[in-house]
Amino acid sequence: MEQGNPKPRVALIAGVTGMVGVSLTEALKMPLALGGPWTVYGVSRRPLPIWFPSSLLDKHIILDTLDQENTHKILSPLCAQITHLFWLAKYNSPIEDVSISMNSTMLCNVLSALTSSPYSKLSHVALQTGTKQYLGPIYDPVLSTQVIPHEPPFKEDYPRLPFPNFYYALEDILFSYSKSLTYSIHRSSIIIGASSMSCHNALITLAVYALVCKHENYPFRYFGNKFTWEHFCDASDARLLAEQQIWASITNSAKNQAFNCTNGDVFTWKMLWIVLCEVFDVEYVPYDEKYRGSSVEFMKDKAEVWDRIVEENGLHKTKMEEITSYDAMDAVLNFQIQHVCSMNKSREFGFIGHANTLASIKLWIEKLREMKILP
Incomplete structure (x- = not known):
């Protein structure tokens, strides 16, 4: 872990109302959260839904990060406070070129605003992506018929596939900031969590x-x-993704690395x-x-x-x-390959979190019932 008595950490969660955003908010506000105590700001395009644990947020910001001017106006005054950015936001389009353009614009606008001042405190960005890293643009109606995915189990050091992919674009944006801040990349499988605001639940x-x-x-x-x-097949519990992202954000050896994040079972x-x-x-x-x-x-x-x-x-x-x-x-x-990731790298770097997928299904459905999203 980071040495010494760290300065107060202020997290900005982009995409706070999604499955992992909810779990990350709860995890950061736990009394024994790694690196805590945390101040937590959340960004979403719409107001917080009634089921969201809004009392855990120190500040909620309604913001369309595609709007460069407004993003700079709202976030740049906070750049001397925010130390960690957790990027969970996602613009969903089946056309990969559209996804690349929109998602890149969102991330660039936020990073530009948070690093616009010489007093900027931003030190680390945790970027959540997924197994499209290894599968290619599987939702694109044209490209999906051409792509040949990597062999499972998927490993972090596999080379990029020769197809457009907005995950690659977001990684490249982070790499361009590597002289001024650290990053961690978290590649999820099918996410299991509780939110009615995620585009893929x-x-x-x-x-x-x-x-x-x-x-x-x-x-x-x-x-x-x-x-x-x-x-x-494998899956990623939203709580586990939150746990890994916090761990990587405060663990020196985990910085500037990409990690798969799945439950560890199949x-x-x-x-x-x-x-x-x-x-x-x-x-x-x-x-x-x-x-x-x-x-x-x-x-x-x-x-x-x-x-x-x-x-x-x-x-x-x-x-x-x-x-x-x-x-x-x-x-x-309708995949024709086993959708399974290797967790070896994550374990070797010291993250040993895991979850029982079939047991978590029951837990999350009960949570969705408590939230009055499901009967």
Whole structure:
């Protein structure tokens, strides 16, 4: 760890209302948080939702970081306070060139504002990315048909794939600041956490599908292929991602490094499906090749069903199209490779955090119920 009695640390969490943003806010404010006590500022494009633990934030900033002028106006006065930036923000577009442009602009605007003064205190940036680092632009309708992913288990020292990737662009932006601050890069797998504000929340996406099936008496069928049903996948608990990012931010040997961050175990989608059936009290339907389909197609006309579920159970008002991502789910469930990362580097550098994926599924669903997002 860093030596001596450090000066007060002030964190700015960009994307604070997402799954990891919520967990990171809670983790930084724990009495025994590494490097604490922390002052925590959060940035989001919209007001805090009612379920967010707003009392834990010392300051909340509503800001569209695509707006360069406003970003500088709001954040530059804070540059003499903020010591650590946790970058969880994400502009989601299936077109990779659009993702590169938008996400790069957001990060550049914030970094420019926070380093605009000779009195800037920013010393470290934790950047969250993911396994698109190894898979390539899997959501791009054109590029996804051309890319050949790396062989699993994915390792941090794999070379970049020869395709556009906004994760690469964000890394390059950080590298350009390497003379003035340190960084850490955190590559997640499928994130499991609790938020209705994340663009890709696999757990809510699966939960809404299960609840619609239960409400309308549809069979809860698996829409993926036989390969993913039977082969291994991994996931990243939002609490674990928060823990690793804090660790890397205050551990000298972990700085200027990229780390995978997964739970450290693996599952098959068959195993996970059984857990979902138990949690949502729906009948387990074994995989059957004859019933292959698309969750996008199945769910395209189910928005009104979700509205009824929300109303009947007194849930916070959410729109199905805003809290689910069935296009992303279809892509993941139809991989032809095992989606597994190596955690060896992270362990060798001293981070030994882990989580039980199937157990965490139940925990996070219970949390989403407490938050009145799920019934």
